[in-house]
Amino acid sequence: MPRFLNTSATNYFLEELIKTAKDRLILISPFLKLNDRIKELLADKDRLKIDVRIVYGKSELQPEEIHWLQGLSYVRTSFCKNLHAKCYLNEETCIITSLNLYEFSQVNNNEMGVLLTRADDATVYREAYEEALRIIRISDEVRISLERVTAEGDEGDLGDADGKHGKLTTSKLAKKLGVKTDSLLAALTDAGYLSCVDGKHSLTEKGQGLGAEYVPKSRFGAYFLWPDGLQLP
Structure with a gap:
């Protein structure tokens, strides 16, 4: 059954969700400013050639995020207008939460979330996964380049x-x-x-x-x- 997450639990299980991704990872967050730990985990997924999709929704990426993303071959980034959802999925686990993938939020804000697994919450997981794919489809993929x-x-x-x-x-x-x-x-x-x-x-x-x-x-x-x-x- 779904598990309730407070701020610290959301951060913990988000790291675990990224760490345990074996095939695909989807990160949907209006604001995007990654802390060093998340960057380290995503860089490891890139080395393992895991397909990572990041969807963000607020203006342009910050320059520091652009510089970092330039070095990753298996991370694709999309912009979705009017995005407000925060949802993080791998092939087995899903977190729906108030937490942005934003450094300030992860340290300073009071957040809540719900953890779902495909094994225990198959229907809800599938519906969340399908909605995440829909958001990706309606997003504009951004080719991160120097120009x-x-x-x-x-x-x-x-x-x-x-x-x-x-x-x-x-x-x-x-x-x-x-x-x-x-x-x-x-x-x-x-x-x-x-x-x-x-x-x-x-x-x-x-x-x-x-x-x-x-x-x-x-x-x-x-x-x-x-x-x-x-x-x-």
Whole structure:
């Protein structure tokens, strides 16, 4: 039968749910800011090639979450508008709770939750699992890449960086050349200035020789800077 969870129990069983996932893990939380322990557990699932889906619902991911997620090959992230549900599932266990997957909530808030198992609560577990899949289907999958935040956010705050370096970010260079950012990234990759593995771009030696730079940290996440006069072949 379902088990009631208070704040500490919710945190404990959430860690156990992630730790014991053998095939699939679904984490649905409006707010997303992961503590070090959860990151450690998810990184281990990634090493084991476990399929992990994270659905969040409040604005953009924080830059630190983007940087960390970039390194995980088996974690897919989706944005769901108007998301308020908090539900965490693996192939055997489900937690429905008030707890966001948010560092502050896990430490400071008073939370409640219910623990279900597929073995003891088959019908309710199945209904929760099917609803989680529905939320995933209606969500927009976000490809975590170095360019996403700068391409879609306000680059005004990067203007100082452009002026200081005499260079342009990828999205600004794309605008200058009259092409889309994704098209420019593809062209830069074809030209050998970038490499792309699993949708994640990195600067090559050829790109560095061209004078391009990789800036790992900013208010808007990581980005590339390119010579202002760059022309594609």
